[in-house]
Amino acid sequence: MDVRRLRVLREFADRGSVAAVAEALSFTPSAISQQLGALAQEVGLTLTEPAGRGLRLTEAGRELAGQADSVLAALAEAEAAVQRYRSEPRGVVRVAMFQSAARLLLPALLRRVAANPHIDLRCTDVDMVPNEVPQLAADFDLVIAHRDEHSAPFSTDRWEVTALLREPLDVVLPPGHRLARRRGLRPADLADESWISVRDGFPVDDVLRSIAIRTGTQPRIVQRINDFGVTEELVAAGLGIALLPRYSTDDRGGRRLVRRPLTGVHAARLVEAIARRSTLVRPAVRTVLNALRTEADAVTSRS
DSSP states (O other): OOHHHHHHHHHHHHHOSHHHHHHHHTOOHHHHHHHHHHHHHHHTSOOEEEETTEEEEOHHHHHHHHHHHHHHHHHHHHHHHHHHHHSSSOEEEEEEEOHHHHHHHHHHHHHHHTTSTTEEEEEEEOOOOGGGHHHHHHHOSEEEEEEETTSOOOOOSSEEEEEEEEEEEEEEEOTTOTTTTOSOBOGGGGTTOEEEEOOTTSHHHHHHHHHHHHHOOOOEEEEEOSOHHHHHHHHHTTSOEEEEETTTOOOGGGTSOEEEEBSSSOOEEEEEEEEEHHHHTSHHHHHHHHHHHHHHHHHHHHO
């Protein structure tokens, strides 16, 4: 089988449309369709089928796409072996992070990786929801994602998922709030409060929804803001309360914000690194991932 056609099939499996693959690989859509058709003829199986105005993989196509990962990983392993013999880890490593992870991890990560002068680390902040992670993993070497700890885990069929840390979510209040003197808060204590949450589908909102289901207490959400820095300002101004991640919230030692744990409910988000297996064989990518794990461990230890 032609390796280039297998790569096209793998990209189609990740990106979901001929147009997206064409844009990513700098080909025309017709050229991508021809490559998929040629691969189907080569293996003697129907790999795609019509789906609305586009195409989707057949069961055989999905199976071959999974095997293509193994083939491409083996090729990448061979290339990495040559690279290891040539020199230390080197090259561009592209990382996508959700914003509060960047706030928490990125400064120290850049300092750690700077010890490897031949690694060019390029980081981008992305406001991501879990179902966007596969697409991002097709565009970046590492994706730092988050999810409610009670939600379904990211698939490991075609990606490697590395746990970085579990970050508890605390109720955040202005210092003069009537509940600020309590050491812990139950969901029922907060029934009459105005909440500042995030947009639907993002992990913190998932946690609030989980709390509502478990307790029968429906939070009253007055604003939906995805930038936690803005949320902190609104809470500090007394315009609502919020559920915010413990390690990455700037409470100024309790002078700006008061953080209190929820009692009787496990509320946390999991921060994980997701990458294609074929990408992780690159020494430079593995070096960056190891630096991320080291910094995540340091954050947990400090907290």
